[in-house]
Amino acid sequence: QQQVKQSPQSLIVQKGGIPIINCAYENTAFDYFPWYQQFPGKGPALLIAIRPDVSEKKEGRFTISFNKSAKQFSLHIMDSQPGDSATYFCAASSGGSARQLTFGSGTQLTVLP
């Protein structure tokens, strides 16, 4: 019940495309859903996060869509660039904080020039 399932495992898009990464969860106590970006040899860095009281949040080229009834959320990257090539992780936690994050297994995104 603590798992967060992420798909796809890898994704290749052309520059300017809109990659979409999906996550699903079971634990209805989860109430904080961040996305992290990780480059090789680096630690994860927070991209954007959402709470279940809104269905969409946008920050720059990154958008989270959230479907509470389906227990699913997704990351969309608009106008993707080669510099966006990285591994993306969704995560979830409860108690309204980022104290104990449960991460998905990651999506390796490649944006071709």
Added chain:
Amino acid sequence: GAGVSQTPSNKVTEKGKYVELRCDPISGHTALYWYRQSLGQGPEFLIYFQGTGAADDSGLPNDRFFAVRPEGSVSTLKIQRTERGDSAVYLCASSLSAGSTGELFFGEGSRLTVL
């Protein structure tokens, strides 16, 4: 430095040896977290501290793993009798406070290889 600092960046040890991994959080951050990331996987929660005390150590896999933060700043993750399955990148993160949605800032990790 401005970010979370972890040392060593790489550690190779033999099965059965004792290992210590150090984390120096961002100045002023009261919450500190340890995660473990195996190859091709997402980080897995181990333990977090609010101040000097371990507020939640439910992610530690067994009693070979222990972490301390004696003065509420630097933390050390200690692994006794290392096993090959302990090989992973150990990530440390800090945040202003554990009770909020304050952003977690991760270090670059300590890569542990147990031969």
